[in-house]
Amino acid sequence: MKIGVPLLALAFLVFPASAWNIVGGYAGQVSVGHGMFFGIGAYVPLLVYQHGAWPPMLGVPIAIALSAILAVAIGYPTFRLRGHYFSMATIAIAELMRIYVGTVDYLGAAIGLQGPAVGRGWWDLTFRGELPYYYIFLGVLAILLYVTFEVQRSRFGSYLRSIRANERAAASLGVPVRQTKLRALMLSAAFTSVAGSLYSIKTGFIDPESGIGLLVSVQMLITAALGGAGTLFGPLVGALILVPLQSATNTWFGGSGSGLTYILYGGIIVLLARFEPGGLHEFWHRVSMRWRARHAA
Amino acid sequence: MLLEAKGVSKAFGSFFAVRNADLTVAEGEIIGLIGPNGAGKSTFFNCLAGDTMPTSGTVSFDGVNLTGTTPDTHARAGIGRTFQVPATFEDMTVLENVVVGAHLHHPHRNDARRKALEVLEITGLARLADQRARVLGTPGRKRLEIARVLALEPRLMLLDEALAGLTPGEVQHAVELLRKIHGMGITLVIVEHIMEVIMTLAQRVIVFNQGHVIAQGKPEDVVKDESVIQAYLGRNHGKRRSGAGKHGSGA
Numbered sequence: 001m002k003i004g005v006p007l008l009a010l011a012f013l014v015f016p017a018s019a020w021n022i023v024g025g026y027a028g029q030v031s032v033g034h035g036m037f038f039g040i041g042a043y044v045p046l047l048v049y050q051h052g053a054w055p056p057m058l059g060v061p062i063a064i065a066l067s068a069i070l071a072v073a074i075g076y077p078t079f080r081l082r083g084h085y086f087s088m089a090t091i092a093i094a095e096l097m098r099i100y101v102g103t104v105d106y107l108g109a110a111i112g113l114q115g116p117a118v119g120r121g122w123w124d125l126t127f128r129g130e131l132p133y134y135y136i137f138l139g140v141l142a143i144l145l146y147v148t149f150e151v152q153r154s155r156f157g158s159y160l161r162s163i164r165a166n167e168r169a170a171a172s173l174g175v176p177v178r179q180t181k182l183r184a185l186m187l188s189a190a191f192t193s194v195a196g197s198l199y200s201i202k203t204g205f206i207d208p209e210s211g212i213g214l215l216v217s218v219q220m221l222i223t224a225a226l227g228g229a230g231t232l233f234g235p236l237v238g239a240l241i242l243v244p245l246q247s248a249t250n251t252w253f254g255g256s257g258s259g260l261t262y263i264l265y266g267g268i269i270v271l272l273a274r275f276e277p278g279g280l281h282e283f284w285h286r287v288s289m290r291w292r293a294r295h296a297a
Numbered sequence: 298m299l300l301e302a303k304g305v306s307k308a309f310g311s312f313f314a315v316r317n318a319d320l321t322v323a324e325g326e327i328i329g330l331i332g333p334n335g336a337g338k339s340t341f342f343n344c345l346a347g348d349t350m351p352t353s354g355t356v357s358f359d360g361v362n363l364t365g366t367t368p369d370t371h372a373r374a375g376i377g378r379t380f381q382v383p384a385t386f387e388d389m390t391v392l393e394n395v396v397v398g399a400h401l402h403h404p405h406r407n408d409a410r411r412k413a414l415e416v417l418e419i420t421g422l423a424r425l426a427d428q429r430a431r432v433l434g435t436p437g438r439k440r441l442e443i444a445r446v447l448a449l450e451p452r453l454m455l456l457d458e459a460l461a462g463l464t465p466g467e468v469q470h471a472v473e474l475l476r477k478i479h480g481m482g483i484t485l486v487i488v489e490h491i492m493e494v495i496m497t498l499a500q501r502v503i504v505f506n507q508g509h510v511i512a513q514g515k516p517e518d519v520v521k522d523e524s525v526i527q528a529y530l531g532r533n534h535g536k537r538r539s540g541a542g543k544h545g546s547g548a
Contacts, residue, residue, distance in 0.1 A: 155400045155409065162397045165386035172346065172380075173445060174372035174401040278388075 008130065009243050011137040012199060016216075017223035017235035018144050019191035023184040024221060025229035026157060028164025029079075030087045033094030034220050037067040037189040039101070039212030041196025046113040046206055051106075055123040056115055060197045067193035068186045075185045079178045082167055090217075098212040112207030115200065125201050133202050140198065144191055148232055151187075160184055164230065192220070215261065222265050225272055228281025237280055299324045299484055300345070300376075300453055305354035307340050314340040316508040317354070322453070322486060327479055329499030329516065330488045333529055336505040338488050339381060342457055345486070346378040347371035358453070372401060377446035378455040381488075383438035385430040385445075392417065392426040394441055398448035413448055420444040420474060436467045443474065453484045460494050472498060492520070492529075504528065 045059030119126035162170040200206040227238030300322040343349035395413035403409040506528035
């Protein structure tokens with residue numbers, strides 16, 4: 001039980017961050033509103049339970065489809081432009097969604113939605129102990145990392161990295177830039193949605209702040225960027241550092257320090273931007289190169 | 298004709314960077330596109346590569362009209378281009394840079410890798426394959442750009458000042474590489490403002506000045522052309538030189 005809490009916290013950081021990493025890391029299209037996909041994934045399973053008494057699990061594919069559609073709706077117009085338009089659009093839409101969901105009674109408004117208190121069968125995925133959740137998370141995370149690994153070495157991955165490095169040059173080498181970005185966003189949105197579903201099914205509760213809030217979006221970005229955006233294990237490394245940091249600030253400052261997470265994240269952003277935009281992965285690369293150079297000489 | 302540009306103009310507001318320029322390139326030619334700084338060479342070049350949409354006129358390649366299509370459509374049609382300021386993918390290795398280009402005709406990663414290694418061998422970059430592009434100097438970057446384009450297996454290669462900023466020795470190497478590429482059956486259009494390079498390489502030269510094509514023909518004829526001399530040295534340059542002496546301002 002003692003080790004359980006940090007493990008779950010770790011999973012909830014790694015999973016969405018790895019999903020974000022596909023478009024934000026590999027393709028370099030920094031989304032600051034991935035909470036919208038997480039939110040769709042989190043809300044739909046509890047919605048189908050609350051209004052249709054369906055097992056929450058059945059909401060997962062619906063949420064994936066909705067997230068992919070939203071990804072196209074956002075990506076299609078914004079990916080025509082280079083630069084920060086996409087980032088701006090994602091913040092705006094995520095925030096609009098959060099505010100809107102908070103006003104609609106059908107969606108639980110500001111109070112939120114609840115899942116089944118007691119499972120009616122295994123298909124409700126409502127377990128007493130935590131162990132089953134670990135296996136589910138582990139399984140889904142393994143799939144996500146495998147997909148990322150395959151993407152990384154495929155033509156698709158090569159194209160994503162070229163777009164991140166230099167869009168104009170990529171296009172001159174036959175890379176269909178807009179279409180490639182769009183595919184990356186759809187894939188990323190789908191996995192982020194699954195992460196949201198796992199979260200709401202596990203906790204049995206979702207409200208606008210925990211589902212779509214800015215903190216949800218920023219958390220994915222920071223976790224990936226800290227470890228190394230655009231690398232397979234970057235999000236995992238980032239989460240391994242963030243989880244102890246967060247629990248430390250929570251213990252030191254207790255419940256009164258809920259705004260402190262933002263300050264912590266702000267500090268990390270400043271440090272990364274100033275000293276190591278490539279994250280710890282880049283730092284490690286530099287150190288090991290220097291080490292090798294010294295020992296070769 | 299392999300490449301045919303007809304009446305191409307590009308206006309930025311009321312200023313015409315290129316006005317009514319024509320160019321035809323036959324398969325297997327080496328064409329030099331020269332002119333003083335600001336003559337409109339690069340803008341015209343970008344119109345040919347699909348990077349800039351011409352205000353009017355058409356660009357067709359092997360009989361297919363490519364006007365207004367994206368750069369990646371141009372690449373798929375068989376046109377490869379380099380950039381004046383090298384646009385290599387800095388954080389990717391030399392091999393990875395070339396693999397991006399190789400993927401155009403080789404969707405599978407192993408085939409693309411094989412093609413890329415082959416190109417690195419031709420361009421003399423094989424021993425740098427695992428280095429990141431950011432560690433290369435200017436000559437290396439220019440060479441890498443050429444390698445990337447070569448991996449596209451293009452029929453036409455557009456080179457935007459691929460030799461600028463190189464030392465005479467490096468220029469010699471680059472010229473050898475371009476000859477080798479031409480020998481592979483690839484047509485070349487080279488933009489340069491250094492005349493000497495073009496003279497040794499190009500079979501036909503097009504001279505740009507103030508957005509117009511002012512002369513074209515064999516290199517040895519073009520350099521004797523009065524309008525070309527004027528474009529490079531100014532109108533009545535003989536008089537102006539003596540005038541400068543009179544006023545004592547040698548600057």
